[in-house]
Amino acid sequence: MAFRVETNGRLDGGSPVPKYHQLKQILKEKIETGEWAPGDLIPSEPELCRMYGVSRTTVRQTMASLVSEGLIVRQQGKGTFVAGPKIEQELVGFYSFTEDVMRKGLRPRSEILSKGVTAASKAVASKLGLAPGERVVYLTRLRLADEEPIMLETSYLPEKYCQGLDQIDFRGRPLYDVLGQDFNVELTRARETFEAAVADEYEASWLRIWPGAPVMP
Amino acid sequence: MAFRVETNGRLDGGSPVPKYHQLKQILKEKIETGEWAPGDLIPSEPELCRMYGVSRTTVRQTMASLVSEGLIVRQQGKGTFVAGPKIEQELVGFYSFTEDVMRKGLRPRSEILSKGVTAASKAVASKLGLAPGERVVYLTRLRLADEEPIMLETSYLPEKYCQGLDQIDFRGRPLYDVLGQDFNVELTRARETFEAAVADEYEASWLRIWPGAPVMP
């Protein structure tokens, strides 16, 4: 006991399962069990090397895999952080379709297919931290890049944060801009669902003919 | 001219854009232009090292990226091959959700959210090679793996190939099985749209509460 080495355990080198995969499972578990919560800074590469007795090569191979699975986010000079659920990632990480498309040199545009206010379903309410039945604003937008339909997006927001949202014309403006400037909504309380990120030809043509279909749950 | 070195050109080391990214663009272009066709065996790692004057580290970094984008497929001992287009992979390559899920050791299940017959819109008609207004069968299914909603899928098929499809109970059976055995439909005439391949927790709960929403265009 007294001389127990401060390490989370060496990885099994003789095992047929590669070290980077063993390490990946270990880190994955820490994330999934909540030992490492979303937003947490996780140990740096050199620390992990020491903790598990592997080279930086192996640690980085593990990290790359976790990044591609969307479990962690890395930032040069700062560190590696546990990613929230994808939704949160894109919102809290300040994902903006408009900016994203512009960065690629394309012209972004949104078509509002439907919007309004409705009572929150149980599922939506729980995600937004509301009581079931509380009123939420919904918004379904077709997002286009250079007039090419790219994404169908449905957003829910608590109505109490968005009085008058339906009068706003935010075509061409990022939704978060509108909310931030005009309503000062706390971003972390917004949730969105994203559908159909695929942009293949057929999907596009299918989206194009959508008139204003009633897609609300 | 006479002594031109047989190489595809060294990469620019002084450039701010990393070598593995430069190489990635080069290989990507060869694939997208068709110089390397789907199924082709592309140069081995040592060959690429020689051709572009980079280390195997860099080549492998490039390859990993292309694999994650689905442009190439690698096989230990054999080599690296150009992957077909995704759509083709999944449809013409006889993609079957049921088989795919079973291969992963999970129990596949489908819930039919809506089905019926309608007149083909112009867009759908053109994709299926029909005259506008011809009748098509539509089918919206929620696909589950071990009771976890994974995919929301809408299929269109020409009615003339599918007389009586609505009487069939194909829960648990691959759609192509049903069509192949009972209707002998030519697979290449089928088209599908895939939505929401993401399986994160929130998306799942959102799908779960979908009663049978009218999602037809």
Add this chain to the structure above:
DNA sequence: TTTGTTTTGTTGTAATTACAAGTGCAGGTA
């Protein structure tokens, strides 16, 4: 206080080396 510089710690890029493991073939052996 404000600004600029240095230092420290982080991830990113890259080369090099070594061996393991899968594939296919050529050649030898029973």
Add this chain to the structure above:
DNA sequence: TACCTGCACTTGTAATTACAACAAAACAAA
């Protein structure tokens, strides 16, 4: 023929080294 062994070639795993790029805090100078 049938089987096996070795060899050549492929990708996979892993350690090591070096430096670049970025971020933030600590520090020094105006």
